[in-house]
Amino acid sequence: SSFVNGSPGFVDNGIDLNILRITEVLAYTDGAEQIEIFNATDNPLDLGGWFISNDPAELARYQIPAGTTLSAGGYLVLTGNEHFGGQFNLADGGGTVTIASPDATGDIAGFVLSQPYAATQLNQSQGVITTSDAQQYFVPLQASTFGEPNSAAWVGDVVIGEISYAPTDGDAYIELQNRTDTDLQLGTPAEPALTWNVTGSVQFSIPAGTVVSANGRLLIVATDPAEFRTVHGVPADVAVLGPFAGTFGNEAGDILLTQPSTSSPTAHLVVDRVHYLATAPWPLEPATGLASMIREPLAGFGSDPANWLTGRAPGTPGTANLPADVTPPTIPNSIVWSAASGPAVRLSWTAATDDETGVMAYRVYRDGVELSEVSGTEFVDSTVSLPSHYDYQVSAVNSQGIESPLSEHTLAGLLAIESVASRFANQIDVTFSSELDRDGAELITNYQVPGVQILAARLASNQRTVVLTTSELVLDDVHELIVSDLVGVDGSVLPPAYVQLFSYREGVPGITVEGIKFTTQTMRSLAD
Structure with a gap:
């Protein structure tokens, strides 16, 4: 219920919580504490008699004076010096501000709004910011702007720069980055209990005194740090800490980086926060385990999806963050084919290029179906048959798995000997699967019969038989x-050095070999 004592006996539709908003609070200050209230409606609001408190259990600690009107879209700023200071003080290390509406007699009628606030740096206000996906967060601000629209969210010097929350190898990690040109020490060894912490979905206390070098990185990992360093080739100058407790959410997660606050012995200041989702507009690929997500720019608010990109697969722990390569390599070209023994078709092509992540492999397609993936610019297809015609294409694939368009079609055809006939002591009739080019067909050096001299070669009128x-x-x-x-x-x-066995049988009207195969095995004559 929106009402203090509930709503027994009638339907409670609640008070419209959108009419008023607590949009900025200054609690930890050596000056005057401040509370900013915003009228989100198009009409002025009479706030006279409304109650402000720092304790949800005592809502009536301060009553706004009668006659206080808040203009449409306007701000009311209450200060400790001039308004509520005699009734309550805002806790330096974090607390809650409440607004309660009065009834007709001036008693508390409804609980309109409760706004928690956290620890900040001295004289730093915090307030509402809205992200690109229309989510609102109450966070430390870059500057105090009481009575005006809020400034942007404050971002600490050390931020969460890369997250791998669902890797297929289980090596999840968080990468912290120092945004400054100066080495930063996280806590001091003299006070080992005052540590910087990672909290939320996963938890880890960073040893006091840990240094993140200027513009450097620090990894907090799910597995054994030494093993992680070896497997992922993390540079020696990057600290690898862990393992952390807890698990990332594969659908959503909340990661906070905190440091001890001077506002209270037990308070922690949220230096950075990433509340991510595995759905758009957040990067989608990290949820598949194939990539990390990286922050760009580092100065952007951590829980805004506009500041996150899919990283270079599978991740760049300890090294420069690079966005995913979303462009394909160039198309392989100048594809050349030749017949090879076996029989086989040998293909070669000019190397493709990819300036971002390089070409990892080539995919060879035959008649529109992927046949093989190779690392070089040559491929031998030994699964061909004779006679045959094939249509080849080649694509290039980069290290992100992005494939180029297919190359132009390259048509390859293989001849076969259909029959060999020898009915006379000085004549061999060779019939092929297709009509032949006459120049090559009648060149005697293209034929050999060991121990026998080839004297002439003549292409018959059918253009398929050579006598x-x-x-x-x-x-x-x-x-x-x-x-x-x-x-x-x-x-x-015709595949090179095509070999066919035959026998001369006097009076036998020829030898016809059915189902020809390229072979060096001895074949029996049909006359045997």
């Missing part, structure tokens, strides 16, 4: 025909 005139073949012997450098009119190529 070889030879020295005399030995009856019943198994001969080896080796064919090289033949090209089809469609651009297809």
Whole structure:
């Protein structure tokens, strides 16, 4: 209920908490304490008789004088010297300010607003700021602006600069960064109990006297610090502390960095706070475990998603924070193919470039389907068959896993020998799977039969059969025909040193080999 004693017997819709806001408080000061109240409506408000207190259990400690009017969109500033100082004081190390509305008789009717406040530096006010995603926080401010819109949030010299909260390897970490050009000591060894602390979703007390070098970094990790340093290659001049207690939230988390406050022996000043979500507009990739999130700029308020980016995968613990590479590499080009023994298709291409994270690999596609991923600029496809035609494309992938568009299509075709016939002692008929280029087909140096001389080569009228005139073949012997450098009119190529076995059988009307394979194994004649 919005009312002090509840609302028994009737529906309590509450008081509109948006009509008034406590927008700024100055508690820890060597001057006058101050409370700022803002009228969020379009109409003036009569605040005469309303109550202000520093204790939710005693709401009526100070009553605003009758006749006090707060203009539409205006501010009312109450000070300890002129208003509430005789009734209460604001606690230096943090407390609560309340506003309660009166009833018709002047008694307390409703509890309108309660605003907690925390410890600050001396003479530093704190107030409401609104983030880019319309969330409001009551935090220390860069400057006091009583009676005017609030200044920006104050940001400490040491901030949370990188967070890896859901890494796939379990090595979660927080990276603190010194924003100044001077070494900063976090606490003093002379007072070991007065430590800087990480609180919230995870907890860790930083040993008093720990130094963060000028513009340097400090890591607080979930695992063994020495092992973390080794695995992630953390520079020797970066301290690695841990392990911390607690766990990050994979959907949301709240991380606070605090330091001892001079306002109270037990108070801690929130130096920085990151209240993050795993949903937009916060970076989405860190929740997948594939990247960290980094703060940019460091001077931006820690709980504003506008100040956070997806970091370079998988993270940069102890080194310069770099944003994720969101642009693909250039497209590989100048793809060249050739037929290889096996049979196989050999591909090569010009290296792609990626100025941000470099090219990690290339993906080879055949007929639109990814075939393989390789690190270099060559690939041999040994899964081909004869005869065949294939369509190849290549893409480049950077170290962030971002893939370039596919290259232009490169068409590769492989010829095959369909049959070899030898019906005469000085003639071999070789039939191929496609029509042949005449110049290569009739070049006798493209054919070899060990122990036999090739005297002539003639392309038959069907353009697929080559008639070889030879020295005399030995009856019943198994001969080896080796064919090289033949090209089809469609651009297809015969694999190099293509070997086919055949036999000359007098009176046998030819030898036809079905289901040709590239082989060096002895094949039996059909006449056997």
